[in-house]
Amino acid sequence: MKHYQCEQYNALDAIGQAQRIAFAPMLFQASWCLRETGVLAYLESRGKAGATTAEIARHCELSEYAVSVLLDMGLGGGVCHLAGEQYVLGKVGKYLQNDPMTRVNMDFTQHVCYQPLAHLLGAIREGKPEGLKVFNPDWETIYPHLDKLPEPARASWFAFDHFYSDWAFQQAQDHVLSYEPRSLYDVGGNTGKWAISCATRDPALQVTILDLPEQIALAQPRIDAAGLTERVHGHGVNMLEADGHLPGEADIWWMSQFLDCFSHEQIVAILKRIRRHMKPGARVCILELFWDRQSFEAASFSLNATSLYFTAIANGDSRFYHSKQMYQCLREAGFHVEAEHEIPGPGHTLLVAQPLPTRP
Structure with a gap:
């Protein structure tokens, strides 16, 4: 409760958070696609060495374009990070891939809630x-x-x-x-x-x-x-x-x-x-x-x-x-x-x- 009883952000952080909210559906869907296409699993198997866009695309049978747009969005969510030309799975990405609670929550959001929530205002x-x-x-x-x-x-x-x-x-x-x-x-x-x-x-x-x-x-x-x-x-x-x-x-x-x-x-x-x-x-x-x-x-x-x-x-x-x-x-x-x-x-x-x- 204490977390909700005071202002959490300065002006700069607040406008950044506002943008994250504005584009939150994009981050969710990118994260979902990274999980479902096997990109997260492949990056996890590569460990700290990571993998290039070309390597990921070849392993997951995707285009390099598809891999790049998904992972570049994932960078903003902490799903992964860059080590030179290599994408490395971050801690957030590991939870998205392996944590049972997170998987259940994502499946519920995607399959039950995502489209219906477009009608929330009504x-x-x-x-x-x-x-x-x-x-x-x-x-x-x-x-x-x-x-x-x-x-x-x-x-x-x-x-x-x-x-x-x-x-x-x-x-x-x-x-x-x-x-x-x-x-x-x-x-x-x-x-x-x-x-x-x-x-x-x-x-x-x-x-x-x-x-x-x-x-x-x-x-x-x-x-x-x-x-x-x-x-x-x-x-x-x-x-x-x-x-x-x-x-x-x-x-x-x-x-x-x-x-x-x-x-x-x-x-x-x-x-x-x-x-x-x-x-x-x-x-x-x-x-x-x-x-x-x-x-x-x-x-x-x-x-x-x-x-x-x-x-x-x-x-x-x-x-x-x-x-x-x-x-x-x-x-x-x-x-x-x-x-x-x-x-x-x-x-x-x-x-x-x-x-x-x-x-x-």
Whole structure:
């Protein structure tokens, strides 16, 4: 947060940064092409010796012109540097080539976000995911249609989602299962990975996935393949339908990167609905990425960038929140946070909440 609470640039640096922003799409696409054409991999194999334009062009089956325009753009992004006539892969280039998080982020940006973000201004003005029409003009939100996304957008979406949620699962699971729940509801269970993991780890646990029917159908083959049909169930439900029926036997209502898919008002409504159906002693466990709780500025930057995916593509009015806003949602819905756990890695926070006592 301190990084964002003061002016970061003098006048000269500021105008330079402004140009980097103005031409940022060019740097992204050049970096993408350098990775996809094998230029980064070849330069990595050459080590500190580097390679000339001609050598790279010959190895990667590109023209020298193509190699030169891509790598000269890469110079400005720190992807590579020059040693005489040789291009040498820089540290940034090594991360672009090898770092799993960076690769997942780039694939998500390229395949899911890049073209739709051209409609961001319309989404901001209309409060609707105007960029979603790139995939289908009839879709209102992305969530019921995730399995219908064209490849490679579909694969990149699920890889992005699972990369960040899966990283925190083990540690979050330690906290959640320490409450010794006999019944757990996985709200917004997506493909069922959390539900299956919990049921596998605790053979006495019953898990119910509460999600859209389309998502339940997506999770069912995984549940069947894991041999957990008797203990992991699906309950098709739209959590935004305030009057719809919910089961109420869970000891734990689990939500992983679920509430960031909704607006402030919708989050409060969902939490109020859950509160009405909770049995005494039950808890809500919320695993989220908050942009103000990150250890590194790059992580806060990435979360705020991903919020624009929600704006332009997902639903038009959700985001990765500041932790204070989530606390406010919980208070408005009648909950108090009894515990919070910071989970290392991408920077998740686990909030454990219970309903406030009802006033007489």
